[in-house]
Amino acid sequence: LAMGTVASAGLGPVAVRWLGRRRVLMLSLVGMSATSMVLAASSSYFAVVGAVAALGLFGGITANTGTAVLADHQPRFRAWVITEANAVASWLGVVSPALLGVFLALPSGWRGAAVLVGLIPLLALLPVRALSRGRTGDTAKVQRAGSDAAEPPAAGSAPGQRLSAAFWAALVVVGMAVALEFSVNFWAAALIVQRTGAELAAAAASLSAL
Secondary structure, rough: OOHHHHHHHHHHHHHHHOOOOHHHHHHHHHHHHHHHHHHOOOHHHHHHHHHHHHHHHHHHHHHHHHHHHHHHHHHOHHHHHHHHHHHHHHHHHHHHHHHHHHHOOOOHHHHHHHHHHHHHHHHHHHHHHHHHHHOOOHHHHHHOOOHHHHHOOOOOOOOOOOHHHHHHHHHHHHHHHHHHHHHHHHHHHHHHHHHHOOOOOHHHHHHHHO
């Protein structure tokens, strides 16, 4: 999963240059759905590992490209829109471990959770298609009204301009935070089972508290 997510950082921009952001976003959602279904139906080690890596790839592209699409659709209010989207995603991130714990307690197990994960991107295709039809008239008017008060370009955005030391410091901090998050996601449930003897379903559900 981590390797697929890292690969998305390099492959995503290339795909966007070839196909455009909205098309890449739709393809990545379809890819997430397909690989989740493959994961749910797989029994061999290599198929499971490959499906999880593909999920990391398509999931990373979806997250990065989706943010850019939202910014394109609401250029004047992009900070608000992206903040709201991150808030919803964070809430789902809190709920998902508890939901996984519920599935682990059911006969379907984690495969049932994988099927659910495969269905969610298909539902997300509907609003993405709506975004791809272009901005609404009201949004276009707002953009034109605010065109005279456009924000200045960010530092380091001009070709050949060096990024500041503050940028690199922030990048290191964000990288450490993401590494910590991945570590918790990957190993916390197993650690709880090892140290407390709890059932795996309960351990997975308890991650919502973190």
